[in-house]
Amino acid sequence: MSVLPMDATMGVLTAGLGATFGAGAVAMARGVKPRPEAEDDTAGKAGGWRWAARQIPPGWRSRRRMALAVFGGAVTGALTGWPVAGVLTVIGAITLPGLLGPDVQARGRTERLEALATWTEMLRDTLSAAAGMEQTILATCDIPPAALEKELHALAAAVREGRPLPEALEGFAHQVDDPVADVVVTSLVMAARKQASQLAALLGELADSVREQVAMRQRVEAGRASIRTGVRVTVTVTVGMAVGLTVFNRPYLDPFNTLSGQVVLATVGALFALSFTWMSVISRIEEPVRLLTPSHAGATTGGAQ
Structure with a gap:
């Protein structure tokens, strides 16, 4: 049984990883491309696409920034001669800003909850002044x-x-x-259909409940801030050491020029990716089930558009 020379083996590995890298880049670009509404055949499919797109930080969903990430990976692979380093650079450039930066999605959710609590209190106070339901909603809006x-x-x-x-x-x-908005809306809908007399008191209780949720989320985010800082330091030191060794002491990294070295580098990168994925999963707050499903609400709004 003949064994390929090391140079030929590295050539085959580079070609294979390059093809995989290109296919992955094309798949990511197609995955984040928004589709026209006419192509959204079902709410389930659209929801799946929206979930996949949310896994990429909002600032990195544009084609230009995706192209910059791919270009950075290509440059890294060319300068180091390590195809695995190029692939890891692209993956890191796409995912790390969202994982290590401020949690924009959680902060936006907290702001919307605060706004919902404020609006609910406005509804309560306006209803207490003996205004009708429609007049109350128009005044607060x-x-x-x-x-x-x-x-x-x-x-x-x-x-x-x-x-x-x-x-x-x-x-x-x-x-x-x-x-949470579904709970408030359900109360308003029931009151509009059945003329509930204790709606103002109910809205006050709902507003207090939403305020408690906001306070809980703020406490959770404050606790996560120190963890994110520690992860940022770890990633910065690791990347800085790798860049420093590559620039100032390249012979020290010569073992990575071999096939086994590339396998080790890929393993280390996979371990980092697994740890960051696990951190992202455990940091999510489980949301309650919606009372008004998107398909039901969409059905009611579709006829009026």
Whole structure:
């Protein structure tokens, strides 16, 4: 049985990893490309695409930045002669900013919850002044909290256009896409249909509950801040050491020029990726099940568009 020379083996490895790298880059580019609404055949498929896109930091979803990540990986692979280093560079450039930077998604969710609590309190106070349901909603939508400004303006527009109040509220819930908002909207819908007399008191209790959730999330985020700082330090030191050795003491890294060295480098990269993925998974807060499913709310809003 003949054995390929080391140079030929490295050539085959480089070609194989290069092909895999190219296929992965194309798949990522296609995965983050937004699709027209006409292609969204079912809500389940659209939800799957939205979930996949959310795994990539928002700032890295554009084609230009994706291309920069691919270009950086190609440069790294060319300068080091290690195809695995090029692939790891692309993966790191795409995923690390979202994992190590501020949690924009969690912060946005907290801001929306605060805005929802503020709006609920506004509804309570306005209803206590003996205003009708529609007048109350229109009055509060004219001075909306910043985080819900777009959705509340759309709600006010739907009410002014003459849509039934329950349908307009369900459309609002569909836009906000939040389980807590579903609870508030469900209370308003039931009150609009059955003329509930204790709605103001219920809204006050809901507002207090939302405030408690906001406080809980803020405590969790404060605890995670130190963990993120520690991970940033670890990644910075590791990457800085690798770059420093590559530039100032390249012979020390000669073992990575071999096939076994590339396998070791890929293993180390996979371990880092696994640890970051695990950190991301355990840091997520489980969201409650929505009372108003997107398909139901979408069905009620679709006829009015």
